Amino acid sequence: MKGDAIIVGAGIGGLMAGRALRADGWRVTIYERTDGLPRTGTALGMWPEAMAALDRLGVGDAVRARGVLQQGATFLRPDGVPFARVTSTDPAYLVSRPTLHEILYSGALEDSVGWDAVVDDPTSLPDADLVVGADGINSRIRDVVAGRRTAPRPLGTVAFRGVVPGTVDDVTETWGEGRLFGITPQDQQTINWFACVRDDLLAERGSTLTPAELLTDLFGHWHQAVAEVVTRVDPEQIDQRPLYDAAPFGSMVRGHTVVIGDAAHAMAPNAGRGACEALLDAVHLADALRASETVDDGLRAFDRARRRAGRRTVRISRFLNRLSTARRFTTSRHRTMNALARLA
Ligand SMILES: Cc1cc2nc3c(=O)[nH]c(=O)nc-3n(C[C@H](O)[C@H](O)[C@H](O)COP(=O)(O)OP(=O)(O)OC[C@H]3O[C@@H](n4cnc5c(N)ncnc54)[C@H](O)[C@@H]3O)c2cc1C
Numbered sequence: 001m002k003g004d005a006i007i008v009g010a011g012i013g014g015l016m017a018g019r020a021l022r023a024d025g026w027r028v029t030i031y032e033r034t035d036g037l038p039r040t041g042t043a044l045g046m047w048p049e050a051m052a053a054l055d056r057l058g059v060g061d062a063v064r065a066r067g068v069l070q071q072g073a074t075f076l077r078p079d080g081v082p083f084a085r086v087t088s089t090d091p092a093y094l095v096s097r098p099t100l101h102e103i104l105y106s107g108a109l110e111d112s113v114g115w116d117a118v119v120d121d122p123t124s125l126p127d128a129d130l131v132v133g134a135d136g137i138n139s140r141i142r143d144v145v146a147g148r149r150t151a152p153r154p155l156g157t158v159a160f161r162g163v164v165p166g167t168v169d170d171v172t173e174t175w176g177e178g179r180l181f182g183i184t185p186q187d188q189q190t191i192n193w194f195a196c197v198r199d200d201l202l203a204e205r206g207s208t209l210t211p212a213e214l215l216t217d218l219f220g221h222w223h224q225a226v227a228e229v230v231t232r233v234d235p236e237q238i239d240q241r242p243l244y245d246a247a248p249f250g251s252m253v254r255g256h257t258v259v260i261g262d263a264a265h266a267m268a269p270n271a272g273r274g275a276c277e278a279l280l281d282a283v284h285l286a287d288a289l290r291a292s293e294t295v296d297d298g299l300r301a302f303d304r305a306r307r308r309a310g311r312r313t314v315r316i317s318r319f320l321n322r323l324s325t326a327r328r329f330t331t332s333r334h335r336t337m338n339a340l341a342r343l344a
Pocket of ligand 1: 010012033043046117135137139262263269273277
């Protein structure tokens with residue numbers, strides 16, 4: 001099955017779907033509201049399934065070449081004592097968001113993406129055999145698929161993230177009361193950091209502190225590796241955002257319209273899976289359409305293959321968001337995480 005495909009959103013899911021569908025002979029047009037590829041961004045973990053999906057489209061080696069191998073992650077208390085370690089048998093890679101976008105775009109989609117093209121009204125889109133909503137957590141296309149307004153759910157936590165110059169070898173997450181601080185390599189010269197803090201803890205700090213002052217107040221007295229990163233954070237480059245995930249809404253498909261990635265199953269960042277799931281959706285979508293006689297059959301097969309998996313990852317990510325930022329029972333929380341890490 002092939003024809004004309006419209007994709008809304010040139011994020012990770014949209015670019016990957018564009019690449020996969022073009023490789024199968026679809027004529028692809030992508031509408032993207034921004035004016036070009038992202039110029040800044042932090043690191044994304046590409047798990048083995050995501051690496052396999054990237055390999056299927058011939059770009060896995062580019063990610064390996066420009067990313068950093070991730071062997072696992074160590075979980076620490078604020079005093080620096082480890083309480084759990086997750087190791088992956090198959091290699092995962094950390095790659096910066098701008099690099100991943102560029103790899104997915106280059107050599108395949110230069111004549112397919114319309115930049116500065118906001119889709120405010122999905123009914124105004126030209127006729128096409130297939131419409132793919134890859135327009136992220138506040139998706140307009142999801143409203144079309146669900147048949148109603150679908151707002152994301154607040155998680156009650158706020159993310160802070162950024163990069164500082166330097167190198168680290170390992171991925172660490174330090175969990176304290178109501179908050180966590182993560183440090184990962186991003187490339188050969190850059191350290192990626194992120195923090196996740198409960199709303200109620202931030203409210204207790206009042207509204208007068210700047211993001212940099214908040215980070216110092218919340219994490220500046222933690223173990224040396226965290227404190228060092230906090231002192232080097234550039235106040236102008238802190239990305240601070242409240243976190244949301246997607247409420248379930250039924251099928252990912254209506255007629256010839258389908259949603260993928262965050263548009264379908266935006267999740268808390270705590271499992272580091274959102275971008276990976278977007279990549280998997282894109283590859284499964286192309287596979288399902290290739291194997292079917294009609295778009296309707298292909299989209300139904302895609303929904304069967306991906307709806308449950310996406311929703312399950314939303315639930316796991318929500319659980320980890322709560323667990324990692326719990327304010328009470330932190331000792332038993334560390335034991336729970338240790339047990340989960342041994343199962344992983
Ligand atoms: C703090 C944080 C840390 C994270 N860390 C990780 C990680 O380590 N690993 C991981 O796998 N995931 C991670 N994620 C999740 C990951 O960023 C997302 O899951 C991923 O970006 C989803 O890709 P997407 O293509 O579905 O959506 P997006 O990347 O959001 O792309 C959507 C695109 O659609 C465009 N768009 C939106 N609306 C319109 C419109 N109306 N018209 C035209 N264009 C439109 C947007 O401009 C954007 O380019 C993290 C997320 C956060 C918030």
